[in-house]
Amino acid sequence: MTEQSQPKKTAKTESLEQFQVDAGEQLTTNQGVVVDNTDNSLKAGNRGPSLKQDFHFQEKLTHFDRERIPERVVHARGAGAHGYFQVYESLAEYTKAQFLQDPAIQTPVFARFSTVGGSRGSADSVRDVRGFSVKFYTQEGNYDFVGNNIPVFFIQDAIKFPDIVHAIKPEPDNEIPQASTAHPSFWDFISLVPESTHMIMWLLSDRTLPRSFSRMQGFGVHTYRFVNAEGKSRFVKFHWKPILGVHSLAFDEAQKIAGKDPDFQRRDLWESIEQGDYPEFELGIQIIEEEDEHSFDFDILDSTKIIPEELVPVRPIGKMVLNRNPDNFFAETEQVAFQPSNVVPGIDFSDDPLLQGRLFSYHDTQLHRLGSPNFASLPINRPVCPFHNNQQDGRMQAEVKTSRVNYFPNSLGGGQPAPSETEGYVHYPERVEGHKVRERSPSFGEHFSQATLFWNSLSAAEKEHLVEAAHFEIGKVGDQGVRERMVDRLNHVDHELAKLVAIGVGVAAPTQPVTENHGQSSPAVSQEQLAVKTAKGRKVAILAADGVDAEQVTAIKQALTEAGAQAQIVAKFMGTIKDAKGKELKVDKTFLTSASVMFDAIYVPGGAQSIATLKANGDAIHFIDEAFRHCKAIAATGEGVELLKESSIQGITLSDRSPQNDQGVISAKIPSDLSKVAKSFVEAIAQHRFWTRTSKQKVPA
Numbered sequence: 001m002t003e004q005s006q007p008k009k010t011a012k013t014e015s016l017e018q019f020q021v022d023a024g025e026q027l028t029t030n031q032g033v034v035v036d037n038t039d040n041s042l043k044a045g046n047r048g049p050s051l052k053q054d055f056h057f058q059e060k061l062t063h064f065d066r067e068r069i070p071e072r073v074v075h076a077r078g079a080g081a082h083g084y085f086q087v088y089e090s091l092a093e094y095t096k097a098q099f100l101q102d103p104a105i106q107t108p109v110f111a112r113f114s115t116v117g118g119s120r121g122s123a124d125s126v127r128d129v130r131g132f133s134v135k136f137y138t139q140e141g142n143y144d145f146v147g148n149n150i151p152v153f154f155i156q157d158a159i160k161f162p163d164i165v166h167a168i169k170p171e172p173d174n175e176i177p178q179a180s181t182a183h184p185s186f187w188d189f190i191s192l193v194p195e196s197t198h199m200i201m202w203l204l205s206d207r208t209l210p211r212s213f214s215r216m217q218g219f220g221v222h223t224y225r226f227v228n229a230e231g232k233s234r235f236v237k238f239h240w241k242p243i244l245g246v247h248s249l250a251f252d253e254a255q256k257i258a259g260k261d262p263d264f265q266r267r268d269l270w271e272s273i274e275q276g277d278y279p280e281f282e283l284g285i286q287i288i289e290e291e292d293e294h295s296f297d298f299d300i301l302d303s304t305k306i307i308p309e310e311l312v313p314v315r316p317i318g319k320m321v322l323n324r325n326p327d328n329f330f331a332e333t334e335q336v337a338f339q340p341s342n343v344v345p346g347i348d349f350s351d352d353p354l355l356q357g358r359l360f361s362y363h364d365t366q367l368h369r370l371g372s373p374n375f376a377s378l379p380i381n382r383p384v385c386p387f388h389n390n391q392q393d394g395r396m397q398a399e400v401k402t403s404r405v406n407y408f409p410n411s412l413g414g415g416q417p418a419p420s421e422t423e424g425y426v427h428y429p430e431r432v433e434g435h436k437v438r439e440r441s442p443s444f445g446e447h448f449s450q451a452t453l454f455w456n457s458l459s460a461a462e463k464e465h466l467v468e469a470a471h472f473e474i475g476k477v478g479d480q481g482v483r484e485r486m487v488d489r490l491n492h493v494d495h496e497l498a499k500l501v502a503i504g505v506g507v508a509a510p511t512q513p514v515t516e517n518h519g520q521s522s523p524a525v526s527q528e529q530l531a532v533k534t535a536k537g538r539k540v541a542i543l544a545a546d547g548v549d550a551e552q553v554t555a556i557k558q559a560l561t562e563a564g565a566q567a568q569i570v571a572k573f574m575g576t577i578k579d580a581k582g583k584e585l586k587v588d589k590t591f592l593t594s595a596s597v598m599f600d601a602i603y604v605p606g607g608a609q610s611i612a613t614l615k616a617n618g619d620a621i622h623f624i625d626e627a628f629r630h631c632k633a634i635a636a637t638g639e640g641v642e643l644l645k646e647s648s649i650q651g652i653t654l655s656d657r658s659p660q661n662d663q664g665v666i667s668a669k670i671p672s673d674l675s676k677v678a679k680s681f682v683e684a685i686a687q688h689r690f691w692t693r694t695s696k697q698k699v700p701a
């Protein structure tokens with residue numbers, strides 16, 4: 001990145017800079033004593049036993065022994081980035097939150113994206129919900145948005161959270177499987193908890209296989225409140241939309257990536273920021289007037305329900321740009337402590353029983369995970385506005401509080417720090433009454449209607465993927481009773497769906513629907529509606545060997561670069577290859593260090609010698625077969641078309657004239673006009689995937 005394109009410093013960048021420490025020149029102990037030798041412990045004789053007085057050894061080893069802290073009990077695997085948020089226009093009508101008033105203000109943010117079930121070292125691309133957390137460092141204190149990439153949740157009451165998480169996590173006897181819901185205990189629990197039905201429809205959909213963190217939505221899930229300066233409250237739901245659109249991986253691809261590049265999404269986030277392709281998300285809100293609280297046929301406090309956008313449109317209110325990678329993963333991404341209870345004046349809670357439990361749990365978990373009530377003063381967690389109170393001492397208190405008083409009221413300290421009578425956070429004075437009961441409101445009692453709505457809203461390809469996911473997930477459950485209960489559950493959603501799933505999981509198909517499908521849909525939940533046709537940020541492999549036609553490579557590469565995509569030459573060995581005229585071309589990856597699943601599209605340039613070499617290389621053929629199976633754009637020019645013929649791809653017309661585009665396969669045997677080929681290829685890449693490619697199942701990959 002050039003010096004000029006460096007992102008502007010934010011108040012948070014400056015706050016973090018105070019704590020930055022460089023590597024230094026001389027190695028010292030933590031006490032500052034210079035170390036003369038860090039390779040040999042102090043011994044009695046050079047073959048003798050080690051000596052207890054070796055303070056350098058003791059310090060080095062004891063610190064090392066304590067390097068790990070408990071990982072997050074859920075969302076352990078994540079990646080973070082710094083950036084800013086800017087509102088489009090003042091929201092004073094709805095909220096007094098100061099960071100939502102002035103479009104000129106850029107509020108620093110730190111975002112963390114995560115998988116839910118896997119451990120810290122698990123793979124990124126697994127089928128799972130993704131966490132979507134944003135800490136806004138506002139001038140009125142930190143506001144934490146702690147959401148997911150799915151707008152609903154498994155359960156309605158926080159007291160069931162330990163149960164669902166135990167069921168999701170590896171089973172307690174053998175700790176199998178890692179980072180996967182495809183196991184008996186998860187589906188056993190789900191089959192017994194009808195309120196999870198809507199969520200598992202989303203879980204089985206492509207939403208849980210995001211192509212990247214920058215291509216997925218984020219949702220607040222719960223209904224919150226906005227309160228304006230006059231004290232008027234309205235209900236609000238939060239939605240983030242990625243500017244690059246919502247796109248997913250193919251399931252087989254996601255599974256293979258988990259082995260080929262377990263850091264796939266973390267790497268994508270990091271590299272896109274390093275390259276200046278900053279991930280951007282638009283924040284939107286749904287506003288519900290207080291008097292409309294009960295005007296829906298579901299309860300807006302029930303987190304297993306969406307408020308369909310057709311009923312309450314989403315209004316875009318601002319944009320987040322992530323433009324700086326962390327300097328230190330542990331200090332920032334690991335130690336960042338998100339809490340839904342971190343709100344600023346103008347943002348308040350609803351009575352959603354799932355949210356209410358979270359308001360307790362996150363603070364509690366940080367105390368355990370970070371080990372001290374002083375976690376809030378860790379550099380990444382510190383607000384950028386002044387903060388003072390009488391909380392004292394505790395483990396790892398790094399601040400030297402200079403005041404003589406640490407209580408309120410006081411006269412010796414001039415009565416300070418004192419609560420403000422004009423500015424403080426005032427909880428919305430909602431009127432509440434009721435008996436103390438352990439009960440669920442009857443308005444939370446209907447569990448299938450929105451699951452059906454979701455199913456009805458999917459495209460044919462999305463439905464096909466969901467059924468395949470169900471075959472996989474439920475098919476991994478040995479217990480016949482659980483599989484039967486799941487098919488029965490899906491029969492409450494849609495009869496056809498239940499029949500399609502039953503075939504794949506060895507269960508007799510139900511003969512009757514439980515209820516007729518209501519036939520309603522909400523187009524906004526289909527991610528195909530949210531796709532953005534752009535080649536920006538896409539990765540393209542150029543398969544080549546000695547003798548490649550450099551003119552073709554250059555023309556296509558240039559068009560890809562202009563469209564914001566990145567092209568990499570993949571060959572048998574690292575180093576360089578020679579083009580047909582003997583000029584050297586740099587190789588970026590080999591067939592061993594990469595795989596088709598790490599790219600969005602493939603290009604095979606001509607050059608007789610290059611193609612003859614690639615034809616003899618099973619890896620090159622496999623590259624094409626696999627990319628075809630995963631419905632990616634493929635282009636071939638000149639003799640490159642011969643390599644496509646050598647592969648197993650089928651059901652496609654390959655052209656001997658230029659250029660032909662059949663279901664995302666662009667071929668031009670005689671490429672008289674390379675710019676036309678390039679244009680067609682860029683358009684195909686922008687379409688993301690050709691999910692409906694008819695013959696894909698026949699291609700072995």
Ligand code: HDE
Nearest residue numbers: 072074075112131132133147148158161221354361362365
């Ligand atoms: Fe969380 N969740 N959660 N969760 N959650 C945690 O807090 C919890 C829920 C979410 O990047 C934990 O710091 C309860 C819904 C994200 O650091 C813990 C309930 C949503 C993250 C916790 C829920 C989320 C967490 C574990 C049921 C979407 C990662 C580590 C009421 C709206 C934050 C931690 C990060 C993390 C509790 C349900 C999102 C234990 C009790 C619903 C994105 O406190």
